[in-house]
Amino acid sequence: MALIIIRTIIIFITLLIIMRLMGKRQIGEMQPYELVITLIIADLACIPMDDTSIPLTYGIVAILTTYFLHQVVCLVDLSIPKAKKILSGSPSIVLNKNGIDDTQLKKNNLDVIDLIESLRGAGYFALDDVDYALYESNGSFSALAKSEKPQENNSLPVLVISEGKFDDKNVGLTGKDRQYFLDALRGQGLNELKKILVLTVDGNGKAYVQSKGQKYKVFSLGWEERLW
Amino acid sequence: MKTVIGIAISLSLLIGVSAWELYYVDKTFDQLHEGFTQMYQKTEAGTATHEDGNAMRIFWEDKKKVLHIWLPHTIVDQLDTHLNEALGYLYQGNFEDSLPKFEVLIDMTENIPYTYDLTPQNIF
Numbered sequence: 486m487a488l489i490i491i492r493t494i495i496i497f498i499t500l501l502i503i504m505r506l507m508g509k510r511q512i513g514e515m516q517p518y519e520l521v522i523t524l525i526i527a528d529l530a531c532i533p534m535d536d537t538s539i540p541l542t543y544g545i546v547a548i549l550t551t552y553f554l555h556q557v558v559c560l561v562d563l564s565i566p567k568a569k570k571i572l573s574g575s576p577s578i579v580l581n582k583n584g585i586d587d588t589q590l591k592k593n594n595l596d597v598i599d600l601i602e603s604l605r606g607a608g609y610f611a612l613d614d615v616d617y618a619l620y621e622s623n624g625s626f627s628a629l630a631k632s633e634k635p636q637e638n639n640s641l642p643v644l645v646i647s648e649g650k651f652d653d654k655n656v657g658l659t660g661k662d663r664q665y666f667l668d669a670l671r672g673q674g675l676n677e678l679k680k681i682l683v684l685t686v687d688g689n690g691k692a693y694v695q696s697k698g699q700k701y702k703v704f705s706l707g708w709e710e711r712l713w
Numbered sequence: 714m715k716t717v718i719g720i721a722i723s724l725s726l727l728i729g730v731s732a733w734e735l736y737y738v739d740k741t742f743d744q745l746h747e748g749f750t751q752m753y754q755k756t757e758a759g760t761a762t763h764e765d766g767n768a769m770r771i772f773w774e775d776k777k778k779v780l781h782i783w784l785p786h787t788i789v790d791q792l793d794t795h796l797n798e799a800l801g802y803l804y805q806g807n808f809e810d811s812l813p814k815f816e817v818l819i820d821m822t823e824n825i826p827y828t829y830d831l832t833p834q835n836i837f
Contacts, residue, residue: 486783487731488829491836538786546730553723560716 486546493529493550497521505574508593509624516573516623518558525551573622580604580618580628584701587648587682593620597647597683604628611642612685612693613703640688640713649679659686660712669706670694688713734783739826741776745792746822748772752799753815756808766800784825792821 504517515523526548533544561568577589579600590596600618603626609615618628643655651663666684675681675696683701685693690708695701752769755761773796780789799814828835 486727486734487831488835490727490731491831495836540782540785542730542782546727549723549727553720553727556716556719556723560720563716 486542489543489546490550493525493547494554497525497551497554500524501572505572508595509574509577509620509622516562518555518562518572522551522555576619576621578617578619580612580615582616584695584699585612585682587697595620598644601644601685611687612683612701640711642685642687642691642693644683644685646678646681646684646694648683649681651678658713673702673704735829737779738783738829741780742822742826745773745776746819749815749818749822752803753812753819756803756811756815759808761803761808761811763804766803770796770800788825792818795821 500521501518504521529544529547529551533539533541558572562572563569577593579586579589579593579595585597585600587597590600601612603620604610604612604615604618607618607626607628609618609628609630614630615628616631618626620626643658644652645655645659645666646652651666653663656663656666666686667678669692670676670678670681670684673694675694680696682695682697683693686706688711690706690712691703692706693701693703748769752761752765755765773793777789777793795814795818799811799818802808802811802814
């Protein structure tokens with residue numbers, strides 16, 4: 486039994502470290518240690534049930550060890566703030582008043598596309614609709630809308646450039662070509678494609694652009710009519 | 714408070730169960746080892762009787778029920794099979810074929826407890 490207890494503790498710690506290293510992408514609505522426990526318990530309960538050559542005691546002891554670890558982690562989590570940060574992580578502000586914080590995104594193994602998806606999930610379709618957006622330590626997404634929200638946006642912004650690369654499908658949707666957007670960016674003093682973190686364009690010709698490490702800009706492409 | 718009580722109870726149970734398992738399994742395997750060694754010596758000397766075999770079987774059957782709680786059933790089944798073969802030969806008076814079977818049993822009772830020791834090779 487002592488072997489099983491030690492093995493369970495080792496697997497628990499290993500899974501917890503891996504979950505923390507994987508970032509918030511892998512977690513959904515649970516703290517990392519809660520997810521680890523869910524993963525372990527499911528298997529521990531099934532193996533002795535399924536394989537009659539393994540005594541049920543093995544499963545019960547391993548489950549009891551997991552419960553013990555859960556209680557210890559809960560206690561540490563509640564009593565020591567520094568330990569809480571290590572065990573559960575801290576919220577990551579991925580979008581602020583200057584635009585997207587790509588360092589925070591990368592730290593959590595996320596990219597601009599993931600952020601835009603999360604924003605849409607939270608009910609915001611344009612990057613400049615919010616002042617702040619953050620991933621909580623349990624992986625859930627929160628956004629704070631701009632106090633002066635831009636006028637109702639009836640056109641869905643599409644992602645044209647992400648991390649220095651064109652999304653050719655979306656370029657096609659706009660009815661323009663790569664050169665058109667390169668020229669538009671040049672007009673804004675942005676000459677290097679690889680330095681562009683994000684460029685989104687809506688059907689009214691409103692563009693949102695941000696270079697890596699710079700504040701975002703919103704400018705008009707000067708379209709006379711709405712294209713979508 | 715509830716968390717602390719939970720930790721205390723679960724830790725006590727884990728320590729208690731582990732200590733009891735270590736004690737019981739070690740003690741049982743020591744007894745089995747002693748029993749199989751005696752049977753081996755008697756068989757080697759040609760003095761092992763049907764009654765000795767029956768006594769060994771009764772002892773084993775008694776221990777087997779509890780060992781199934783603590784050890785993988787396959788290990789208990791292997792011991793069971795080897796003992797049945799050893800006693801089968803013994804009942805027929807075939808001491809020559811019975812001896813290697815008792816030797817295997819002695820070896821198993823020596824080695825099985827080591828597989829439950831807290832050593833790095835067993836943990837990993």
